[in-house]
Amino acid sequence: MSGLTAPKGTFDTLPPDSTRFLGVRDTLTAPLRQAGYGYIETPAFEDTAVFARGVGESTDVVQKEMYTFDDRGGRSLTLRPELTAGLMRAFLEHRLYSGALPVKIWSVGSAFRYERPQAGRYRHFTQVDCEALGVDDPALDAEVVALGVQGFRDLGLTDFELLLTSLGDDTCRPQYRELLVAYLAKLDLDEETRRRAEINPLRVLDDKRPEVQAQLGDAPLMVDHLSDSTRAHYDAVRQHLTDLGVAWTEAPRLVRGLDYYTKTTFEFVHDGLGAQSAIGGGGGYAGLSAALGGPDLPGIGYAVGVDRTLLAVRAEGLDVGASAGVQAFVVPLGAEAKRLAVRLVGQLRQAGVAADTVYGDRGLKGAMKAADRSGASHIVVIGERDLAEGVGQLKDMSTGEQTAVPVADLFDALKRATVGP
Ligand code: AMP
Secondary structure, X not given: OOOOOOOOOOOOOOOOOHHHHHHHHHHHHHHHXXXXXXXXXXXXXXXXXXXXXXXXXXXXXXXXXXXXXXXXXXXXXXXXXOOHHHHHHHHHHOOHHHOOOOEEEEEXXXXXXXXXXXXXXXOEEEEEEEEEEOOOOHHHXXXXXXXXXXXXXXXXXXXXXXXXXXXXXXXXXXXXXXXXXXXXXXXXXXXXXXXXXXXXXXXXXXXXOHHHHXXXXXXXXXXXXXOHHHHHHHHHHHHXXXXXXXXXXXXXXXXXXXXXXXXXXXXXXXXXHOOOOEEEEEEEOXXXXXXXOOXXXXXXXXXXXHHHHHHHHHHOOOOOOOOOOOOEEXXXXXXXXXXXXXXXXXXXXXXXXXXEEOOOOXXXXXXXXXXXXXXXXXXXXXXXXXXXXXXXXXXXXXXXXXXXXXXXXXXXXXXXXXXXX
């Protein structure tokens, strides 16, 4: 060991287990690709203002969790704590809104938050992000939610739940906010919570402490104070979800960690994860474009945590993306056979057969061990005596059957055996 370790709250994803990470990541994004969402990639860091304005100054993420630094040119940059704000910045910078709407995009990549590490909560993690921008349509909200659900279903997950609510918008949230502030003002709260109640009263509803929860029993809820337009929107979203075969649980106290959410708001939670039960979440964000200096355009999207979803997959005992290993493995003995093996493996790979051989001087025993570990269904051993006879020994690992195959026919024989004629 060098004495150097991965930074606190981060971890390495190593082979062979890493295929499971890739399996989860790719299964979560497949429904988005299939639905015609376009891939977008933006930098892992942005001007700090993108998040300060986009995520919201009053949020924990912005106040306590951002990796913010000045670069050598004196610019304040921040490692992205989430992907949406950066995608919105790109959407605005490149005026994607001047083309056909909605603009549907997805991305996947690293996010960074200075959080207290625990199981399922890391300082570096990976999010899959899905966004539909520029159109306000309950059917689009339902589409986005359903695509998220599809990813979990495709993984084989069953112990997850969709929590759903509406956070209203400009037509009703300000009035509701006043109601809630007045309600909270009468409660017995500590100084910090009282301050929070003034800046972001909705967050107090989410306070997990029993002494706070005990006082919130009859707190006014946003869903009971929606305007006619936001109520109609929410009703339509639920109708479309029913049509799409998506079940949900009403969660009138659902509050999300980021400030920009409006109207349809949701979270995906999983039973098997303990305290960090959220595997994804999202919602509408009518104010985000304007907050970043763009036109007044709506959007809806979600972020799913790949790492936490992988934990959920494990909790349900599912085996996603297990490494298939190689199909063919060549064991050469001696320099001449080695040259043949390298050429054969190269040809097989070009022909689309997953093939491998041994490197370094491993001896017969070591080489056979490597062949075994490779998971290959077919192994060729080319010994010195074989070579003198112009053959290699082809072994079918499923039957144990071994045949001597002329060297010139090995490629065809392996190809036939592994991918068919
Ligand atoms: P958020 O952007 O906070 O709504 O998070 C969206 C999803 O990202 C969550 O549901 C988690 O699956 C994942 N996530 C958020 N923060 C972390 C973290 N610190 N470590 C691992 N996953 C996270």
